[in-house]
Amino acid sequence: MKRDPDAFPLASDPLPASTTVRTTCPYCGVGCGVLATTSADGVVSVAGDPEHPANFGRLCSKGAALAETLSLDDRLLHPEIGGARASWDDALGLVAGRFAETIAAHGPDSVAFYVSGQFLTEDYYAANKLMKGFIGSGNIDTNSRLCMASSVAGHKRAFGSDTVPGCYEDLEEADLVVLVGSNLAWCHPVLFQRLSAAKAARPELRIVNIDPRRTATSELADLQLAIAPGGDVALFSALLCHLADVGAADIRFIARHTNGLAETIDAAAISPDELPAATGLALAEIETFFDWFAGTAKVVTVYSQGVNQSVTGTDKVNAIINCHLLTGRIGRPGMGPFSVTGQPNAMGGREVGGLANQLAAHMDIGDAAARERVQRFWQAPTIADRPGLKAVEMFEAVADGRIKAIWIMATNPVVSLPDADAVRAALAACPFVVVSDVVRETDTTALAHVLLPAAAWGEKDGTVTNSERRISRQRGFLPLPGEARPDWWQIAEVARRMGFADAFGWDGAGAIFREHAALSAADNQGSRDFDIGGLAGLDDAGYDDLAPVQWPVPVTSQPGDTAPKRFFADGRFFTPDGKARFVPTPHRPLDLGAGNGFDMVLNTGRIRDQWHTMTRTGKTARLTAHIAEPFAEIHPADAARLGIDAAGLVRIASRHGSAVVRALVTDRQRPGAVFVPMHWTGQTASAARIDAVVAPATDPVSGQPGLKATAVRVAPFAASWYGFAVAATRPGTIAADYWALARARGGFRVELAGAAPVDAEQLLAGLVAPEPGDEVLRYQDAAAGIHRFAVFRAGRLIGALFLGPRPVAVSRSYVIGELARGDATAICDVSRSGEDADRASSRESGAGARLRLLAGRGGAAEPDTGAVVCSCFDVGVNTIVAAVTSGAAISVAAVGAALKAGTNCGSCRSEIGRIIDAHRVQKAG
Incomplete structure (x- = not known):
């Protein structure tokens, strides 16, 4: 994609022609390396970095499309106060002044920061330092609370520290991979591709998928366990007892390196008769899983949101860890519990204390010695002496008035937090709301008193840490648009205006990283897991050139060491006695307050x-x-x-x-x-x-x-009518009870429905906004409730609307294709479109083409390709089905060879496999 330099002023000149920058993907916690290339004409393209150890050149569909997301049409490009453009000085002065006034009147706990796993580590560090060390409150939390807080808590209970023991290679070296609450194929696609490749190379590698749904990940599994909601603790507690009963326990490891097994076994007891009801699983499939786990030495248990996002999430994490501690399967190649994070820098946020109950550098806010150490290092006037409010609590405190000023950065809590309508109401009533974002219009920015324009991916500079503790650089390759500025800069400028200039006088992200690294080594000497002191001496050039590196990186580390780093193989943990703790996790039936129709x-x-x-x-x-x-x-x-x-x-x-x-x-x-x-x-x-x-x-x-x-x-939902529309520009108003809007080639697509009778002309006016001189073709059968419109401007299709009493059966792909084609003469001009002879450029065939457009079907010359399966090559389900039923392609590889589907990012291969399984029987018949 090329940014339009005339659309908005750019802060600096473009980079030189054909510059390639190594950076990191901003999506999930896999942390894939990306090569971003800016060509001479300003067009940006992306590819996977073959040298990055997380992805080795692979990208998923989202990562492969990153260049297409760089437009500036929806960006927030200058500060705003009360919806009006403001200078940075005025906006920052107002933020600093209102926060200082609120603290002076109501104390430090009357303000809060709510930040994001989209932050770079340097942004996170600056925000945490300001809130905990200089404002003196623990009230900084992050949307990563919604993602992996239960893993943090489970790790700390078991290991004494928030330590992920293993690395990605363990999935490839294991003989049994257990996936729990993780649709890896869709949520961590490149990691799924690595696992798929490992299974293809070693078919004896077994995969168990524990998930209430059959997902795309299930296609790779040897055993699918459709567990009932809330059944995970019961399953892994019963597994713990089974492992002990069949002699799978590592007695020597337990005796030397753990505490608490006896009481944990007692709490885990659940009878075989109770287990099927507690888990929703058949006893036979439970026994198969238990036998595989007990009989396989190299086991990795990968878990994600299905475990973490639970009211018993921490117990679920510890129930899993207990099984690995019992068998001693931790910290060695192909063995261990493995939490995969949902956001690109959830791990980096944990490293710098982005959660309300943490201090920086994996230190504990409840540890007086740690508080003294951090305060001394920062030379801070104060330090938070207790945990702040966690995400849900924080917005409850906004609602009841305890928090009177809040700064929300790089996240959209009015959409993402539970009970989101209550969050919206709380912010609407809050005396002072600041939002830093890259996008002008979100559900949360609508409630802000002050808006601050932030740098986006491709513009900002810093580091992120992925799920295997690997720190990678995110590098800017685009100039800052308009007045957008990095988040760390905004925080530092507010801190300066609050009187803390000396502590926030960084000249760039590299200076923040060096401070962060130095703090990790302070009074450490191996007593804490997180130590990157070996990177504290990087100068700006070394920081710019920093290659992906897995921590720990102590001062004593050897330069260029790229061997996988694992924790706990030596049986040394970060508890006071150096031993891991078994944590009792009794099964507690899930109580959702069902009843009264909530079934x-x-x-x-x-x-x-x-x-x-x-x-x-x-x-x-x-x-x-x-x-x-x-x-x-x-x-x-x-x-x-x-x-x-x-x-x-x-x-x-x-x-x-x-x-x-x-x-x-x-x-x-x-x-x-x-x-x-x-x-x-x-x-x-x-x-x-x-x-x-x-x-x-x-x-x-x-x-x-x-x-x-x-x-x-x-x-x-009792709809009396349904509709589908396309429009070349974003619709202004949509007069429908139900609508869903999405980008489409050539413009936008909209699905529609309504309970009351529809005014078709009014709906068309809001969706397409025909102007005098536009040509509007109509087909209407008012008695049947059928209305169809196509609107042309200067011979180009600018919109179409299809309405009926049932979900409208039109070919979405065909209609969107006509919108993307734009020029109506191309519909019937064979010399321009290369279409079949029956689409020859005559008035009759042109009229026929327009009638086909009103019908919503392209005819034999343009068969309906169906919903897109392969986003990389725009291959629809009907195209794949036709290839399968014709016998031209009856395997995923053959579909790829015939249609290219599944041959790029690979994210759609599971779906292609399901289509083949469902339809090749037609050919056999």
Whole structure:
């Protein structure tokens, strides 16, 4: 993609021609290396970095499309106060002044920072230092609280430190990989590709997938365990007892290096008769899993949000770790518990104390010696002496007035936090709200008194740490647009105006990193896990050139050491006595407060091609083509019981809020449960902010909310009409009860529905806004409720609208293709389009083409390709089905050879495999 230099002023001259910069992907915690190349004409392209040890050149669909997300059309480019443009000096002065006044009147705990795993480590460090060391409050927390706080708590209970023991190579070296609550194929695709390649090379490698849903990850599994919500603790507690009973315990390791086994075994006891009910699994499949785990020495257990995002998440983590401690399978190649993080720098935030209950450098806020050490190092006037408010608590404190000023940075809590409507109401009533973001219009920026424009990926400079503790550089390759500035700079400037200039006088990200590294080594000598003191001496050139490096990197480390680093193989832990702790985790049945019609369990999560609230991935039509509107996966039995039609609309309601989404009826869902992705916002759908439905209950240890289990009622949404539209420009108003908006080639696409009768002309005016002189083609059957419009301006299609009493059966791919083609003469001019002779450039065929457009079908010359499966090469499901049923391609490799689908990022291969399995029987028949 090329940025338009005339659209907005740029802060500096473009980089030289054909410059390639090594940087890091800003999406999940895999931390893939990216090569970003800026050509002579300003066009940016991206590719995987073959030298980066996380991905070795691989990228997923999101990473491969990064260059398409760099446009400036929706950017916040200058500070604003009360919605009006302001100078940086005025905006920063107001922020510093209001925070200082609030602290003076109400104390340091009356203010808060809410930050993000999208921060670079240097940004995180600056924010934590200001809040905990100079304001003197623990009230800084992060959206990573929603992602991996239970892992942090579980690690600290078991190991005495927040230490991830292993590395990515362990997945490839294991003989059994257990995936728990992790749709690795969609949420960490490159790691899934590495695992897939390992299994292809060693088919004897077994994979167990523990998940209530059959996901894309399930296609690789030898055993799928469709566990009931809340059943993980019971399963792993029973596994612990089984391992002890069959002699799989490492008695020597336990005796020398652990404490607490006896009471943990007592708490774990659950009878075989109770286990199926507690887990929702058949006893036979439980026994198979237990036998494989007991009989395999090299076991890695990979877990993610399905474990963490629970009101018993910390116990789930410890139940998993207990099994590895019992067998001594930790810290050695191919062995260990492995938490994979959801955000690119969740780990970096943990390193610098981005969570409310941490100090910097993995030190504990409850440790007086650690507090003294950090305060002395920072030369700070004070230090927070107790944990601050965790994310959900923080916004409850905003609601009840305890927090009177809050600065939200690089996140969108009005969409992502549970009970999101209450979060919105809290911010609306808060006396002073500051938001730093790259995007002008979000659900959260709408509530800000002050908006501060931040640097985005491709512009900012710093480091991130991935799930295997590997620090990588994120480097800028684009100039800062408008008045956007890095987050660390904004924080430092506010600190300076609050009177702390000497402590925040950094001249760049490298200076912050050196301070961070030096603090990690202060009074350490191996007593703490996090130590990167060996990097504290980097000058700016060394920082600029820093290659990916896995910590620890103490001063005594050897330069250029790239061997995988693991913890705990020597049996040395970071507890006071140096021993790991078994943690009792009794099974507690999940109590969601069901009843009164709230008889379904809502599970939320991600989809393959989107990221968080879509402020980046939603900008490219390539990524919205796979799944363009919010949906709910529901089992056929539940759909029949509730009167829900396939592709109909459903309302999902809890005691906190409701959402309306499309029904996806599938037996891949567990009966009694419903899955809805969390990406849609007030900018992209009428009522699909699913976290407004989620209960705000949290884990009592970690404070992480239970985003995976809320009692809901599900019912059909009574629509009297449905519609589909395309428009060359973003619609202004959408007069519909239900709508979902997405980028499409040539403009935008919209799915529509309404309860009351539709005014078709009014709806068209809001969606397409025809002007005098535009040509509007109409087909209307008012009695049947059918309305179809196509609008042309100067011979170019600028919009189309299709309405009917049922979900409209038009070829989305064909209509979007006509919008992308733009020039209406190309519809019928064979010399320009290269189409078949029956599309020859005659008035008759041109009229026929326009009639086909109103019909929503391209005819035999342009068959419906169906919903996009392969985003990289725009290959639709119908195209793949045709190749399979014709016999031209009956394997994933053959589909790739024939259509290219699945041959680039590989994220769609599981889906292609399911299509083949479903349709090749037709050829056999």
